[in-house]
Amino acid sequence: MPQALLPEAAGETMGFIERIKSELAYVRGALRALRKVSSAAKNRNRTFPDLIEDIAREHGDRPAMIAENERMSYREYNERANQYARWAIANGVKKGDCVALMMPNKPEYMAAWLGIARAGGVTACLNTNLRGPVLANCVNIVEPKHIIVDTAIADGFHSADPFLQTKAEYWAYGSGVDAWKRLDEALDTFSRDPLEASERPKLTTSDRCLFIYTSGTTGMPKAANINHYRVLAISLGFNGAMDMKPEDRIYVCLPLYHTTGSVLASGAALTAGASVVIREKFSASQFWDDVVDYECTIFQYIGELCRYLLNSPTHPKERQHKLRLACGNGLRPDIWEDFKNRFAIPKILEWYAATEGNAVFFNFDGKVGSVGRIPKWAERRFVTEIVRFDYSSEEPKRGPDGFCMKCAPGEVGEVISQIIDDPSRPSQRFEGYADPKATEKKILKDVFEKGDMWFRTGDLMKKDEMGYFYFIDRIGDTFRWKGENVATSEVAEAITVYPGVKDANVFGVAVPNTDGRAGMASLVVEEAFDMSGFYAHVERHLPRYARPIFLRLQQSMEMTGTFKQRKVDLVREGFDPNRIADPLYMLHPEKQTYVPLDTGLYEEVESGDLRL
Template structure:
């Protein structure tokens, strides 16, 4: 075995880990927690500021929530929304509720008002558990949805009953409503995608297990590992796959509510963390922070994540003496994933020859203006050559028992159908469209290029331009609004920019208040362009192409405003402002 290259050993370990996971069986994550409790008992599993849940305590708490769901009479398939900050109980709640046959919608804690109402409505939730500290965010939701049953979690004053006080022991706490097959939906996780408003992606019990054991193999997790997790737990990486990868091997997770560059290295060292789950933006923040002695005194053996650009990768690895970095590409709802086990800086993944039959992904030629796949005279798709940019497609197999070969879709059927392409290369084939543009080099490594459609990535989050535009357009005095992402030198992803046409009596300060009230911080446009009018296409759609091409650097200065978060106002841009933004001396 020692003669096998390290990357190949990791691949083989991952394949072995998921070999027994098949759709349609009764193996679920909640059931696995009970087995882990039997195996690891008093060992720490989840650690936050307030408590440590051992494996015994985690399984017991999950079973209590499962019993609570039965006691409250939630039918199998009932949706319960979960709005909570990162904490140890978070995993126990979704694991327990899903084991009882419920579907748990993981809600973004940054959402308020309109955006929050949309997310909960899209899930079809019958009930909601909200952190006591987040009750104020739900005022509009509670008024609009009086039929929504509400509980709160955590100490403090509140209107709704505390869910912890309703938990009672059961004669048989491990018993779900009825035997659950793991092809059923366990979670709803929201994604912007590339086709408009945030969509609730279905995540089955089988996919949760697939993620957990696959990453356990690739990360080679062991009982002595401790994961430092500051990523939002309402996302699949921060709340499911990375945590699952450590737990199924008996390790522990050190949970932080949010990322802090100042506290990062002291917490890494104090906690004895061996794995850090990153997004590229966090690595860049750490590089921008002043040097401190503890930054090389850590026990980290692996940093795993996505969005790490080549230059940042090399500097991060060298300055902080990181033994191994594993970049990957995956989508909550998608049937496409890539893994860079070889450690090539800048690459999002590589498919070894001996695994080509399992990773049925191609890069197909795509018209970036229309978003349509390019087809030849026979109506067939065209595969990109090495070095050519194309859209990543993943082949689906509805007959396969492997969770990785299925697209489980969204709660909205039309949105699910929009992600599928049929008869692309052969009659009857079925492909999942990622909406992501990539290129493959001569060595078979893949590199992310950009996103198709109306989505872009900023501050580690996928942002739907059409959603932001809809929120802006809902403000009085706006006649037209288009939103797009713009590149800022030295920044990861693309910052939001809104081009708007307004009425004569328009109130700019009121617009900023509206945006700050209804959009999370990362989705708020950095730039506003005040246009006399916005051109429309022949089909009456707003034409954003020219405006997006201008970006902020080529827009007329008299039309350009910058969201100055120090002055808390939109201020006019000057040449000096643009220079400071480009150099990184003015924060965005």
């Protein structure tokens, strides 16, 4: 038999072809993104507001943003920003001063922070879902000069009143709050014409533009510093990565107070002369109507958004769209292909990045399950490593020489990215947070040599021989049980493929008289859920130490505004039936099946009479 026809030779040929295809995809995608971003790195005096001004002149009456009850052309977007800039200047906002903004998703939001940035101000993008002391903390840490609140959500903001420590001036967008000044009325008194040179502050890409908050899934949110370079780099980088054209329309139902919605997705479209279709909130029932009716060609996702859609009933328009691309992060391997095939998505662009971080990579060739890849030829430009991790101390391990140790292919560790303060390499900078102490906690020093500094992502990943990264878990989510490390994401992937499981949130809970934390899963299930079949599935697909000991059945999963699962309250409530109204089950160590967890059984576990 000729060598060319041998099965192993054919396999090697296919592997070579796949590798070439992958390299070509990365070369094309990376070059598009780098060409766009390089312009921002070269001209330090050209900021995002300057770029939008030029694009508005070019695209004029083309729709910049489209919402259910509002459209804003590029000309109107830029002119409205001019009014915000003049309002800010007239009210004493100087370069570096903060203006806090709490407003639902709508075109006005984008015009507000563009105008404030044009005046030299820094917009703190407040999470519209936060309340009370958490919201107050977000305001207090940035020390705003002015606070803008849309009156549609004024009641939510008022919940923070007893905890606020600010001398800021309050502005209401809309009627209904008599004690505050009316911003919408004040704006209309200012000219929409371009600002004169004498009115404009001197800005560079190193100046701060936004405060964007981390989601706060495990504690108080932190205000990340986003400078003008980072706004440009994210917008232009994703513009290139998605190969944006003026004809594109991107569907954005993610919150504009977060990087993904306002800078990444919207910024990518707006820097290309394309259109942003804005929905106030994600709705699984409305999603395909919007995508089809507005003729969207791209949509921005978060992994849980995809899971919601996949768990939703069939929609008559779900395959009638004009989509060419779905772009986002967090699409888990267990639903990747089902999602792509059911909804006929031509291409998925998964990526990895953090609001405040300097580590970024793309999955340009659609490798299922991977969050991206850094090819060998790009490693010197994007200096990112995976280092061995100590789960007990939640710190990277260090060898006898005191330095960190790189992981071998397939070995799980923490992703870190080198911090380089070099004007020619602004993408490797780390701007930190409003709180200097929070900034210090994210910096790892003396990693591979004395004096070097690296950004800690807080994410556990592994990398294969080809350089593909695979997300494992967030540090703090992984827990130890029976002397083994349990990755909550891997457990969730294993159990969500069981029929009837709509969603799963996995975490560890403390059990008296045991070491480590026992696994627990909060599940959203269908009505006819087969508990005995679920146990058989868990036994077959998970090692003994990784099987959830406790189950909690909920009607819905509590999420952050950016579709990240909340775990803090679930961990605190644990498996106590006296505190929890939801049905609870326990994997009984003697009966080897899940049984209802009542007060009597709970007391047996708590006392140690029933050992796990």
